[in-house]
Amino acid sequence: MAAERKPVDDADDLVRGLDDVEELLKRIPGAKRAVDELHDLRSLLVGRRAPRVAVLGRRGSGKSTLGNALLGAEVLATGAVEDTTRTAAWVDLTVHGDAVRWLDTPGLRAGGRPGRRAEVEAVLRAERPDVLVWTFKATQVDAGVDEDLAELVAVRASVPVAGAAVPVVVVVTKVDELAPAGRRSPPFDDAAHRARIDAAVETLRAHLARALGEAPPVVPVCAWQRFDGGVRTADWRWNVERLAAEVHGALPLVAQLSAARVFERGKALRRRLAMRFVGGATSVSFVVGATPLPFADLALLLPLQTTMLTGVVYASGRSWSARAASEWLAGLGVNVGAGMGLREVVRAALRWVPGVGATVSGAVAATGTWALGVAAVRFFIDGATFGEARAAFDAAAKDGPPEDAGGSEG
Ligand SMILES: Nc1nc2c(ncn2[C@@H]2O[C@H](COP(=O)(O)OP(=O)(O)OP(=O)(O)O)[C@@H](O)[C@H]2O)c(=O)[nH]1
Numbered sequence: 001m002a003a004e005r006k007p008v009d010d011a012d013d014l015v016r017g018l019d020d021v022e023e024l025l026k027r028i029p030g031a032k033r034a035v036d037e038l039h040d041l042r043s044l045l046v047g048r049r050a051p052r053v054a055v056l057g058r059r060g061s062g063k064s065t066l067g068n069a070l071l072g073a074e075v076l077a078t079g080a081v082e083d084t085t086r087t088a089a090w091v092d093l094t095v096h097g098d099a100v101r102w103l104d105t106p107g108l109r110a111g112g113r114p115g116r117r118a119e120v121e122a123v124l125r126a127e128r129p130d131v132l133v134w135t136f137k138a139t140q141v142d143a144g145v146d147e148d149l150a151e152l153v154a155v156r157a158s159v160p161v162a163g164a165a166v167p168v169v170v171v172v173t174k175v176d177e178l179a180p181a182g183r184r185s186p187p188f189d190d191a192a193h194r195a196r197i198d199a200a201v202e203t204l205r206a207h208l209a210r211a212l213g214e215a216p217p218v219v220p221v222c223a224w225q226r227f228d229g230g231v232r233t234a235d236w237r238w239n240v241e242r243l244a245a246e247v248h249g250a251l252p253l254v255a256q257l258s259a260a261r262v263f264e265r266g267k268a269l270r271r272r273l274a275m276r277f278v279g280g281a282t283s284v285s286f287v288v289g290a291t292p293l294p295f296a297d298l299a300l301l302l303p304l305q306t307t308m309l310t311g312v313v314y315a316s317g318r319s320w321s322a323r324a325a326s327e328w329l330a331g332l333g334v335n336v337g338a339g340m341g342l343r344e345v346v347r348a349a350l351r352w353v354p355g356v357g358a359t360v361s362g363a364v365a366a367t368g369t370w371a372l373g374v375a376a377v378r379f380f381i382d383g384a385t386f387g388e389a390r391a392a393f394d395a396a397a398k399d400g401p402p403e404d405a406g407g408s409e410g
């Protein structure tokens with residue numbers, strides 16, 4: 001388990017390498033953006049931790065089912081009888097080889113349980129969630145909603161402020177129940193049904209704007225799945241990708257890599273995060289490569305490219321080692337010796353980029369990083385073959401990175 005959570009084989013080495021890059025960047029006037037980018041990549045990979053997601057809402061509104069839908073596994077108890085979840089406690093869940101900390105709460109507004117909100121607030125105060133996910137049943141977005149909204153405002157206010165109030169993502173659950181009779185399963189492309197879903201979202205948006213004075217994302221979903229003995233036998237999930245994207249977007253950088261892995265319908269997120277590593281490493285490589293000696297040399301590109309490749313592989317949901325890296329490069333046709341560390345492997349790959357000698361220019365450094373990153377994304381994220389990844393490398397090495405390869409895009 002501990003080994004699984006380590007970002008790379010030789011994490012200490014990598015951190016020292018990134019420190020060296022930062023030292024260099026700090027001596028270069030005008031490299032502030034590159035320093036920020038480097039910090040972001042570092043937070044994403046080296047600083048990575050499990051996301052903390054808290055799900056709240058009325059009894060029986062589908063909170064536990066929603067957790068199972070996002071994670072794609074039967075990890076939380078659900079039930080037709082209201083009040084299935086009885087206690088609020090953070091739990092560590094392991095799904096798809098990564099960890100997430102989840103707070104599944106008992107329904108608020110439980111008649112006869114006036115102390116329940118205080119319990120939930122105490123748990124939220126003790127450990128701050130990264131995001132509050134608040135569920136409203138599709139058939140309950142209007143009548144009686146004021147009480148839910150008052151609870152949302154009060155509970156959110158109980159979460160310690162960290163720079164800003166904790167972000168909220170609002171979910172309209174069980175949208176299948178809005179369907180005209182007899183058409184309840186996805187894809188919900190019936191126009192009348194879609195109009196009802198849109199109307200429920202708009203109604204809730206208006207209430208939220210009034211109660212919160214801001215406009216959190218509101219995502220309609222169907223979350224229902226059936227598992228028999230741990231095996232999924234029915235899947236009515238609809239729009240869960242959107243929800244995964246909204247929750248992911250609300251997370252701090254340090255929680256984004258694990259979240260992209262644990263959200264089962266998160267393929268688009270995984271690709272975007274992988275490209276963020278590639279774009280960020282490319283733009284920092286440019287600055288490093290453009291710096292005249294004696295400060296910069298090829299070795300400084302290695303921690304950057306190692307961070308990038310490790311980030312791409314992790315985003316794809318796999319784990320990574322020097323051995324896996326050399327096997328991958330060998331598969332692409334790069335000659336790497338057996339038993340090399342990850343940095344040596346990356347160094348070997350770099351020699352393969354046209355124009356790389358003892359020193360490199362900014363453009364060559366950026367191109368080498370970009371081409372390696374693009375090949376890794378094609379292979380690990382898109383599932384391309386070695387031949388296709390090699391072709392992507394060659395094309396990227398020929399064309400160089402696009403103008404806007406810089407990382408901080410959404
Ligand atoms: N048709 C349909 N049923 C759903 C959906 N989501 C949840 N349910 C059902 O609604 C019931 C309650 O779901 P839970 O996930 O247990 O709700 P909860 O909010 O966790 O409930 P408590 O823990 O009791 O507060 C269960 O029977 C679920 O199968 C959905 O999207 N569609």
Ligand SMILES: [Mg+2]
Nearest residue numbers: 063064084085
């Ligand atoms: Mg529950």
